[in-house]
Amino acid sequence: MDLRHLRYIIASARNGSFSAAAQELNVRQPIVSKRVKEVEDEFGVCLFDRSKSGASLTAAGEAFVVIAQRIIEDTERLGEQTKASGAGRVGRIVVGFYMSLSTGSLRAALHNFRKCYREIDIEPFEAPYTELAAGLHAGRIDVAILLGDPGRCDIFNSLAMRSELLVVALPKDHPLADRPFVYWPELKGERFLVSHHDPGPDIRIILERYLAAPSDHPEILMRSLSRESILSEVGSGEGISLQCETAAGLTDLGIVFKPVHDGNGLTRLGYMACWKPTNTNPVVKTFIDFIDSSTDSFESH
Template structure:
């Protein structure tokens, strides 16, 4: 039995006439009658009462008609679904990210993609840097977002896109002597105690901070590490130490800390999208087009505290 047999049968049932069904199917009547007889022979039942005028379905034919319509409808749905998946209108995309990027441009990427492709499901996975790369290589994720670091530089099986070169800022306790300065040189903080992002979690950011300090001639004295940006801010507010973080940290309002620009022009970090080479997924390509098109906003760093921003005391 082939799908064409079902279409022939439905046409005859609808038209209640072999001749009209043949016209509808753009074929001669004798071959159509022959195909229906072959179908009845294969099923072992009579589908039509040919003695009635117009011809009528037998009870078995009526049951088979319902199932035939359902089968063709399901096939059409499958074809439509397959085509929409191929066109990137339907399906899912698994996105991996580190917690440190959630306060920057990442939310805008997600919002824009959801608006344009509402029937594509985004599966979000928050992991540390090394785990993100391994999951990408294991095909457990389709694209990841992290700060660029040495393993990405050296990878030959991955593609990258730099999304933003974001300035780093010094994060100081509100009453710290350096808070009186409009901007900070790295040399100013060489003797300070540091609260640092945990390397295993945000390797790229941690590597960049160590590299900058090395260029300034010192190794940071790290007294505490933390996983989340908000934790680092809390520890700085508690005068545990100072920190250096991406400027999007200004989006987190935390009383007791101030942010200062860093004088050195190399004090930046690169937020990067990473995916497998030769990944032909249409959904992935559409996601990449969206993140390419987004304008990346870099917060202005000024001499104001997070608490002042929160209560609107600064004009």
């Protein structure tokens, strides 16, 4: 017995006739009669009372059809689920990112993705860069959101995403606190507090790029502190800090945030989505396509 037998029996029950069932299924009537008889012989029961006026279910036939209908429906759902899974519309994906990106635009993007794909379980994973890269290699992470431009990680596929403004966190009584924005040269001579945690090392590179000169280097103090603790130190007057704009929502620490201007425009920091080329999870393509077509999710508000 296979699914074809069940379909013939269900159609015969629905139509009350083998010939009408054959017409519905676009086969010859003897074929339907033969398949029904094969099942009856296999189980040793009579499923239909046959008469010149048609075929009606026996008690055993009624019980059989209830279960057969359930099997057909479950099989159809299984097929739909399998196709959806293969197309990346159902499944699970692990998305890794720096702890400093756990708020703001990334959170909004993950929320929007969940709304569009309710049958995909998206698992966020916060970790430093080295752990994210190792997770991509090992397959524990499907996609990682990293600081930088595509090509930084040439062993992974990558997609450029919306950039974020760089802002400088200043104590409220700092001489530059009332400016609409700050030029890089105005930050020379300042003491910068930078976290050892990502994206702190990248922030340090940016500071050195804009402020280092042959005769001097910016004063950069690396601290094993969270972003919030770094900003608390800024509020206490221990220095200033360069941050991504997602930090700008933390306004109760006695600090202000000002965009940084390089003379050509406001300074921005790019992010990229990275994934392993050999990753076979079909949800990865769905996620990347969504990010690629919804880059406004990563735009500042």
